[in-house]
Amino acid sequence: MDAQRSSGHPTGRRVTPTGLVLRWALLPCVAALIGLAGCDPGEDESRVLVIVNSKPITRDEFEYRWSELPASVQARYKSEGGRRKFLDDLISRELLLQEARKLGLDRTPRAIERLERVKEQLALDELMKAAVTAQVAFSKEELEGYYALHQAELHAADQMRAAHILVKSEEQARDLKRQLDLGADFARLAVRFSLDQATKYRGGDLGSYRPGWVEPAVDTALLALKPGMVSEPVETASGFHLVKLIGREPESAAEVAAVRERLRQELYAEKERQQFEALLSRLRGTAAIRMVEASRFVTEDAGPPPAAPAP
Incomplete structure (x- = not known):
């Protein structure tokens, strides 16, 4: 429902597809490190697109990673080399990943801690799907x-057709409302008493009207009316309005x-x-749940x- 922004970066600097795919592929990359993704080196070669230092990239993996890209990133690839460019970026990503593993960067305390956080978040996401989202009906x-x-x-x-009478005091507005309830003609009262010079000689007719064109209080009154009905006095900075809903069309x-x-x-x-x-x-x-040292370190209620x- 929300449209993608074309800039794609708050600094205004151009973000290349290579940078985007490396960032977008981070979670699957981490998942691969913890055994949640990846492929068997003995994969049927009819499904293999390319082998990078003995590590195959399969058609299934390629399609999965392509499907995970936002539509805006896919569109950018299509304008700058297409899926062949995306495959080249996957090769670059695999080379970088292999280098990181060679240097032991996937086994540092910081990396292990971050992997645990990702595993926790994946578990929470799955719980929300199973115990919350799947239960909604x-x-x-x-x-x-x-x-x-x-x-x-x-x-x-809706687009509405409305009219109003604007007067100075609530007392006068209530008096006019009583007259209208007894059958007085709205347009004639508007010509005689309304302070709105732009509409009084049209019988108070506001013409085609959409919510948001005037004071919010007038909108609220109009939206509560049925065609032909007149509101109670509505106070605004201009005075007191009597609002009539003439008709409503989707x-x-x-x-x-x-x-x-x-x-x-x-x-x-x-x-x-x-x-x-x-x-x-x-x-x-x-x-x-037993609080131990919480009272010493967490003081906010x-x-x-x-x-x-x-x-």
Whole structure:
């Protein structure tokens, strides 16, 4: 959903595909060092693309690493030599990796510590997938209910036809509202009483209106109205408004669909959060946690731990 930035680097310096692939391939590289990736030297040669100092790079490995690249990096490769250039960068990466191993850099205390951190993160990622993400589900009825709770956001995608009357005091605004409730004509009251010179002689007609064009308080009032309804007085820096929703038309099916998709993702994220909190609460509820020297070295109050779920 988010567009990739074209610069790709905060300093504005051009980042070459070689640099990108070396960085992007770091995690698979580390995984290979700890036995989570790699290939058998006796690999069927029909699957081997190139051998670098007896280390084969297979078609499967090539395709996997290519698929892991962001779309923007793949596009850059396609404009600067294509997959053949990518293979050349994999060869360079393998040569650098072999040199690092020859120098024992994969066995230094710092490297071993970093490998442990990567293994921990991989384990946590897998737990989140299995115990949180895979458990998230909601029915069509629940999703429709979520849409109903966020009608204002769905209406924000609409183009509205609205009118208003602007007066100086709340008392006058309430008096006009009483007259409107008794059947007075909105346009005539606007011509007679509105202080907005740009709209009063059009009966207060704001024309085609989109949320965000005027004060947020006016937006809020409009989004809560049904066509033909008039709001209660709305106070802004200009005075007090009576706002009428004349009609509402969906801007476009694509825009409404985009809002619905965003709301669906919000519901999904909320379900994920609830699932995560339930998991953490269950683990804390059954764990033996004993503070030893924490009171001496950690002085900030983290607040009470979450309560265990009711049985």
